[in-house]
Amino acid sequence: MSGAPGRAERLVPWLVFAGLAAAPFIGFGEGHALTLLARAMIFGMAAVALMLLVGGAGLVSLGHAAMLGMGAYAVVVLDHAGIVEAWIVFPAGILAGAVFALVTGAVAIRTSGVHFIMITLAFGQMAFFTTSSLAIYGGDDGYTLFGRTEVLGARWLEDRLVFHFVCLGLLAGCWALVEALLGSRFGRVLRATRDNETRARALGFEPWPYRLAAYVIAGAIGGLAGVLLANATEFVAPAYLAWQRSGDLLFMVILGGLAGPHGALVGALAFVLVEEWLSHLWQHWRLIFGPLLILCVFFLRGGIVGLLRRG
């Protein structure tokens, strides 16, 4: 976070939210477009949470997809038990992400730098293989939900437009939460431990309680995103927890820019939309997508939102 964001940059999240709110009414209202936007918003939520870790605490996690996986599998476990009520499913998914983050974070937070990347990757892979071996929930093949989560018995979330605005509301909520956290006393300590850990210690701040708290909060938001992801696809598979997905999330954060959680919003949208566009353009689209990402790292040092600073 170098310097305060300018006025143009402050507008970014509001433009994103306004655009997403208007999208169904300006030609993106049919099924495929809404599915794509829901996917972008859900990954946006996870990316905003990851931004709290990467941009706030300087903790580069390569296991964030596991948090989504916990939320998604919480939906599966409850669905299997015949529980589809939102007031149970959503808190359970959030709790699953938070508990997984607490248990793995308590170990991972003891390390830093490359070791932290490796250990979060290892925990993510453990979760991946665990879900793969859960035969009762479909193992490798995944699990098809009977339907979306119900709200007090009503099947509101089946309506694509309702689901669109639920995702948008929660995305805006997560963004506001992370934005508030980073500016709070807690966030200031977190940023200080990233900026200069020795100075933070010399001021009297032991970094680990702050880092662990941030990790658990990011896990909780990841769990929430997982619940929505399961609902968006009505299907959950171990692939949701694959490390490639964690890498994608990390890339969204860096692509958007580390100046604030709005960078993660922009990054997630750009990533999902460009991925979709390219995959229609050419069968071997990954051959373009890969180098494109590399070019972004080289030439967009401050991410996409960093462009607003120079101009």
Next chain:
Amino acid sequence: MAEPLLELRALHKSFGGLRVTDGVSLEVMQGEIHALIGPNGAGKTTLLHQVSGTLAPDAGRIMLGGRDVTHLPMARRARLGLARSFQITSILPGFPVLENAALAVQARRGSSFRFFGRASREAALNAEALAALAEVGLEGRADAPAAALSHGEKRQLELAIALAMAPRVLLLDEPLAGTGPEEAERLVRLLSGLRARYGVLLVEHDMQAVFALADRISVLAEGRVIATGTPAEIRADAAVRAAYLGEDGA
């Protein structure tokens, strides 16, 4: 005699076969500037590292306000009233100048596990932080990014951070290093005015400043304290002249 604020008892530290701290004992009283001098490689910074908690001594004890802090981590010692400036400036470059000091105030003012409310707008924290900046003469730069300060200003900021912590003991590792003569003079005046509030352990190469400031001086050579006394006593000490002052021509 009153209890010392900071007391080192027979500290030992070796790196392999090299004894960098060899039975050092000294104390810092309330209202006293205790200077630590000695040739390069005498072990001054290593000693400060042990006091602040960056390095663990092999043997001996460190007492802060009568409490054994030998095995406490750096952050705990800081909360018990030990503030340190580093030989290589250590600030928060990504923060505005004011927030560098405000975070030091925050560390001792209520919980930092507050998740809402913008910390940078907490008037009580900012007022104390600004007062600390004013003491070192940086109040005009409060809103600048800390990374944009000149070298001398960063030294001032580091001192302001230490003051904002409202510590009992200040450990200053070469606060004058790299400052111009005018800045140095200002800092000497400032430090001299501060002594009543704290106990200060000062490591400094500028002998003029040391002899002007210190109430007591300990001379370190090859990890051992070879003399402790008032500036006048140290100036007159034959062993010190042989080990250090004579060669330096100070």
